[in-house]
Amino acid sequence: MRTYPDLFGGETPVAEPVSVLSYASVKIRLHYRRAEGREKCGNCAHRVTHRFGKNYHKCQLLGDTRSSATDIRLSHVCDEHSYGERERP
Numbered sequence: 001m002r003t004y005p006d007l008f009g010g011e012t013p014v015a016e017p018v019s020v021l022s023y024a025s026v027k028i029r030l031h032y033r034r035a036e037g038r039e040k041c042g043n044c045a046h047r048v049t050h051r052f053g054k055n056y057h058k059c060q061l062l063g064d065t066r067s068s069a070t071d072i073r074l075s076h077v078c079d080e081h082s083y084g085e086r087e088r089p
């Protein structure tokens with residue numbers, strides 16, 4: 001991991017850029033697809049919603065950035081779906 005010196009003489013790690021291609025490859029690896037059953041991103045414990053004028057749905061496993069590349073659809077699902085604490089339908 002690369003670092004750069006900060007104002008206090010310490011070393012601060014530099015965030016590595018993540019390409020849009022890597023998000024796409026994670027979606028492929030987790031078989032992110034249109035849901036056919038009751039299990040959907042909409043009722044998954046890994047979904048988070050950010051509200052900035054409108055709702056932006058993200059997945060904690062796929063990645064959560066401000067880029068539209070990490071947006072998920074509530075009507076989709078992947079192999080890592082989990083109800084967690086959310087209510088089952």
Ligand code: SF4
Nearest residue numbers: 041044046059078081
């Ligand atoms: S179903 Fe998969 S892609 Fe959707 S929120 Fe859950 S873990 Fe993320």
